[in-house]
Amino acid sequence: MASTTITPVSTQVGPGTDGGNGPRPPHQNNLNTYRGGRGGARGAGPRGGRRGGDNQSYRSDGRPNQRARRRSNHAGQPVAPIVPPPPPDLGGGGSFGNRLTKDAENVEGDRSGKQREEGGQTGTEEDVEAEVCFICASPVVHNSVAPCNHRTCHICALRLRALYKTRACAHCRTEARFVIFTDDATKRYEDFVDADFQQVDEMLGIKYEQREIYDDTVLLLRYNCPEHDCDVACSNWPALHHHVRREHNNKVMCDLCTKNKKVFTHEHELFTVQELRKHQKFGDDNPGAVDQSGFKGHPECGFCRERFYGDDELYTHCRDKHEKCHICDRRNPGRQQQYYVNYDSLEQHFRQDHFLCDDRECLDKKFVVFESEMDLKAHQLESHPNGLSKDARRDARRVDISTFDYRAPHQDNRGGRRERDGRGRGRGRDPNIEPLPQSTAQPMRRDELAYQRQMAIQSAQSVTARTFGGQLTSTNPHAARPNSGNQSTVTVPRHDTTTNTSTPAIENLNLNAIDDAPAAVPALTPQEQARRLQHAAVMDRASTMLKHDQTKVSDFRSQVSSYRTSAISASQLIDSFFSLFDVSSADLGKLVKELADIYENEAKRNGLLKAWNDWRAINEDYPSLPGSSSVLPGSSAAAAGTGGNRVLRLKNSTAQSSRSAVSKQGSWGNVSATPLPSMPAASANRAGAGRVGPTPWVGPSSSSRPSPTPSRPASTAPVAGKANATAADAFPALPAAAKPNTLIFGLTRGTVRWDDPRSGGNPMNPWGNANGSSSSGTATPSAPSVGVDAEPELGKKKGNKNKKQTLYKFG
Amino acid sequence: MAQKRIAKEYSELQKKPLEGMKISLPSEADMHQWQILIDGPKGSPYEGGVFTLHLSLPTEYPFKPPTLSFKTKIYHPNVTNDDKGSMCLGMLRADEWKPSSKIDAVLSFAKALLLEPQADDAVEGGIAREYKENKKEFVKNAKAWTKQYAKR
Numbered sequence: 001m002a003s004t005t006i007t008p009v010s011t012q013v014g015p016g017t018d019g020g021n022g023p024r025p026p027h028q029n030n031l032n033t034y035r036g037g038r039g040g041a042r043g044a045g046p047r048g049g050r051r052g053g054d055n056q057s058y059r060s061d062g063r064p065n066q067r068a069r070r071r072s073n074h075a076g077q078p079v080a081p082i083v084p085p086p087p088p089d090l091g092g093g094g095s096f097g098n099r100l101t102k103d104a105e106n107v108e109g110d111r112s113g114k115q116r117e118e119g120g121q122t123g124t125e126e127d128v129e130a131e132v133c134f135i136c137a138s139p140v141v142h143n144s145v146a147p148c149n150h151r152t153c154h155i156c157a158l159r160l161r162a163l164y165k166t167r168a169c170a171h172c173r174t175e176a177r178f179v180i181f182t183d184d185a186t187k188r189y190e191d192f193v194d195a196d197f198q199q200v201d202e203m204l205g206i207k208y209e210q211r212e213i214y215d216d217t218v219l220l221l222r223y224n225c226p227e228h229d230c231d232v233a234c235s236n237w238p239a240l241h242h243h244v245r246r247e248h249n250n251k252v253m254c255d256l257c258t259k260n261k262k263v264f265t266h267e268h269e270l271f272t273v274q275e276l277r278k279h280q281k282f283g284d285d286n287p288g289a290v291d292q293s294g295f296k297g298h299p300e301c302g303f304c305r306e307r308f309y310g311d312d313e314l315y316t317h318c319r320d321k322h323e324k325c326h327i328c329d330r331r332n333p334g335r336q337q338q339y340y341v342n343y344d345s346l347e348q349h350f351r352q353d354h355f356l357c358d359d360r361e362c363l364d365k366k367f368v369v370f371e372s373e374m375d376l377k378a379h380q381l382e383s384h385p386n387g388l389s390k391d392a393r394r395d396a397r398r399v400d401i402s403t404f405d406y407r408a409p410h411q412d413n414r415g416g417r418r419e420r421d422g423r424g425r426g427r428g429r430d431p432n433i434e435p436l437p438q439s440t441a442q443p444m445r446r447d448e449l450a451y452q453r454q455m456a457i458q459s460a461q462s463v464t465a466r467t468f469g470g471q472l473t474s475t476n477p478h479a480a481r482p483n484s485g486n487q488s489t490v491t492v493p494r495h496d497t498t499t500n501t502s503t504p505a506i507e508n509l510n511l512n513a514i515d516d517a518p519a520a521v522p523a524l525t526p527q528e529q530a531r532r533l534q535h536a537a538v539m540d541r542a543s544t545m546l547k548h549d550q551t552k553v554s555d556f557r558s559q560v561s562s563y564r565t566s567a568i569s570a571s572q573l574i575d576s577f578f579s580l581f582d583v584s585s586a587d588l589g590k591l592v593k594e595l596a597d598i599y600e601n602e603a604k605r606n607g608l609l610k611a612w613n614d615w616r617a618i619n620e621d622y623p624s625l626p627g628s629s630s631v632l633p634g635s636s637a638a639a640a641g642t643g644g645n646r647v648l649r650l651k652n653s654t655a656q657s658s659r660s661a662v663s664k665q666g667s668w669g670n671v672s673a674t675p676l677p678s679m680p681a682a683s684a685n686r687a688g689a690g691r692v693g694p695t696p697w698v699g700p701s702s703s704s705r706p707s708p709t710p711s712r713p714a715s716t717a718p719v720a721g722k723a724n725a726t727a728a729d730a731f732p733a734l735p736a737a738a739k740p741n742t743l744i745f746g747l748t749r750g751t752v753r754w755d756d757p758r759s760g761g762n763p764m765n766p767w768g769n770a771n772g773s774s775s776s777g778t779a780t781p782s783a784p785s786v787g788v789d790a791e792p793e794l795g796k797k798k799g800n801k802n803k804k805q806t807l808y809k810f811g
Numbered sequence: 812m813a814q815k816r817i818a819k820e821y822s823e824l825q826k827k828p829l830e831g832m833k834i835s836l837p838s839e840a841d842m843h844q845w846q847i848l849i850d851g852p853k854g855s856p857y858e859g860g861v862f863t864l865h866l867s868l869p870t871e872y873p874f875k876p877p878t879l880s881f882k883t884k885i886y887h888p889n890v891t892n893d894d895k896g897s898m899c900l901g902m903l904r905a906d907e908w909k910p911s912s913k914i915d916a917v918l919s920f921a922k923a924l925l926l927e928p929q930a931d932d933a934v935e936g937g938i939a940r941e942y943k944e945n946k947k948e949f950v951k952n953a954k955a956w957t958k959q960y961a962k963r
Contacts, residue, residue: 173907
């Protein structure tokens with residue numbers, strides 16, 4: 001950029017642009033002409049004088065320098081470059097700290113204002129940019145040059161490389177294996193030769209032209225205490241926490257910030273305990289302060305009472321630990337995210353609002369739930385034909401056309417529903433003929449059924465090429481799975497409940513076997529194949545974690561192979577992972593362990609695992625500052641000596657950011673609509689989840705307010721894979737046999753069916769019913785329906801039926 | 812880091828405003844939230860209207876992209892027709908964002924998008940289809956909305 005201002009040395013500009021010599025009397029100019037010329041070539045006078053001359057800060061020398069130029073211009077004294085530059089006065093080295101201090105102390109406005117004023121004179125915009133980093137708008141202390149010859153300050157470059165773990169240029173996104181940290185403001189990347197570099201950091205991909213730049217850089221990566229005038233650097237996060245607490249009046253750091261926020265250690269904030277609470281809950285809003293950050297606090301999971309760094313993290317947590325209803329989501333993609341605390345609670349919702357297959361096997365399988373009764377019937381005919389009597393089967397095949405309604409899709413849902421309620425009573429099946437088998441009729445109230453059917457038709461009309469036959473075949477892969485040997489006993493629970501007790505165990509076994517299958521396969525196949533599979537798995541994981549960034553993946557490969565060939569030590573390998581991956585240490589741990597498994601060499605494997613455990617033991621799950629651990633020892637002489645003063649200056653120079661940079665992820669927009677997932681009955685259900693209690697499914701409050709529920713480790717929430725086991729655990733005490741079938745039949749048949757849908761809801765729920773009859777009373781199960789009722793109605797507007805296969809979209 | 816850069820860009824934009832745009836801070840204390848009043852560009856169906864936009868700069872700006880949304884309802888393929896009014900700008904996507912991109916570029920781009928919607932990159936499929944297949948109807952609708960929602 002500055003190259004545009006290259007001027008012949010012999011012109012009048014030459015001496016004028018000599019930086020750092022401004023204050024000197026003009027007659028000294030000839031001593032500096034050569035350098036002056038160089039300065040001119042750099043286009044940024046002030047920078048030219050950086051290393052030469054007096055101890056003046058290069059930032060503050062802009063003004064005298066310009067004055068000097070004007071003066072010499074007036075003198076009109078052409079000077080030729082005769083005298084070679086004196087060996088740099090080495091003021092730079094000695095005054096290094098001084099310079100930094102001045103940088104920090106200088107009022108930015110003063111300087112840049114001046115610069116702008118002068119800008120007109122020199123006629124180059126670049127003059128301004130050479131001084132102020134384009135990216136962070138702070139004064140450039142050292143330059144970073146990328147192969148694309150784009151420049152930033154070294155802090156921005158380091159931030160991207162060490163904290164954001166990206167090697168992309170801040171200007172053009174070009175990936176670069178190396179950047180050069182230099183004090184030369186104009187030298188092009190390709191003009192540097194290896195001999196120019198005092199230090200090379202392979203891990204961060206930085207080549208340092210000056211030792212002092214290296215020291216400055218390493219300084220940033222230490223675990224510096226955030227306290228403004230404390231120069232202590234700790235060896236790791238826990239030590240820093242300890243130091244802060246002990247030395248600074250019990251101050252604390254925000255754990256979430258230290259783990260997630262992409263700032264240097266000293267840029268974090270210290271809080272008192274009260275401040276921390278406020279910070280986490282409400283953010284750092286401080287009306288009237290100049291350093292408003294817009295940070296609004298760390299969002300909390302209403303189920304677990306656990307806070308997360310940002311909405312993205314909360315979203316990930318909810319996705320992994322809690323459940324969502326795929327049917328509701330599909331029907332209404334735009335709505336607010338709604339979660340259920342665990343599968344039990346989701347199952348309750350399925351029962352209430354959708355068509356859950358009540359077959360024991362399907363319950364264990366989970367997510368065997370349908371959007372319409374018709375689909376459920378199809379599933380039952382296909383998967384559990386033996387459970388139904390001949391009559392029932394015939395019945396199930398019958399589609400009750402009478403309730404089909406060809407109303408236009410745009411009708412008002414709520415109104416329409418009410419109307420149908422009324423009509424439904426007069427229509428439909430004759431109540432005197434044999435009732436539908438419960439398996440089909442149970443999960444929904446009559447009016448609901450009718451409504452569902454109508455919706456099914458409507459969606460059939462709007463969704464092309466959906467046919468009944470297609471529905472049958474495409475229900476889902478599990479429906480098509482042949483029943484295992486216990487067919488005769490696998491029945492709809494209420495028909496044949498006594499014989500049912502043995503099936504869960506068998507089913508669990510089956511499922512477990514299936515779950516284990518992928519892991520078991522390698523063992524069965526030849527060793528080589530197994531190894532290859534593992535290889536593929538590791539590479540797969542690695543490239544996923546690297547977001548399929550090819551350069552990074554190949555970096556990863558080369559690091560791993562250099563460990564294999566003992567070119568680097570295990571701890572170096574771990575360090576390099578940290579500069580490569582931008583993931584939590586838990587994820588990285590998985591990768592390391594998988595990787596270790598591949599090594600056939602026992603020593604290598606153990607070495608890697610040991611290095612990993614060592615690292616983890618020290619740093620828990622804090623982010624590492626790449627290089628800090630491995631680089632430090634080498635540099636400790638330099639850093640330790642001057643570190644104390646320097647780090648304070650450093651803090652000054654980044655002071656602004658340390659106060660302001662309370663972070664919020666840029667991509668919050670995606671999920672910003674859902675600061676907290678709303679969970680109506682779900683949160684409430686939590687209390688009874690997995691337990692057989694007097695009020696098993698009933699939320700104390702069915703409102704959408706997340707109710708304060710006892711927190712439990714989120715990790716125990718069932719996740720699809722291992723869910724089978726937990727499900728069995730969760731429902732152990734409900735022997736289906738205990739169910740008084742007659743009662744149910746009675747209810748379904750006579751009273752309930754045409755009754756108020758509310759009370760009709762009861763018998764649908766076998767669990768609820770069992771409980772009801774055994775303990776506290778049947779009133780309870782109906783309660784949730786009140787709360788949840790309204791929402792699904794809205795949701796039913798659009799059914800997208802032909803996506804049946806996505807039933808198992810989970811995790 | 813964010814503060815300085817934002818302050819710099821803000822003062823630059825105050826000094827040299829973009830044509831047809833007025834930029835202000837809803838809350839003086841919070842540099843991260845900008846309000847932009849943008850005149851419907853001449854020759855576009857939005858001419859004559861004035862649209863309020865909200866620019867939100869993350870604390871990690873410029874390393875993370877800002878987000879831009881229309882507070883005024885607008886009939887446009889690239890603006891979501893909901894209460895968020897999110898504008899789809901390629902350069903604002905996390906994987907395309909460059910820390911060197913400046914806000915004036917973002918705003919200029921937004922304005923260019925008003926002049927020439929990018930139907931292939933649309934968030935409102937229906938409007939995009941109409942724009943491609945039945946331009947007349949699109950212009951009519953856009954004008955009507957402008958009249959209704961973006962009155963001066």
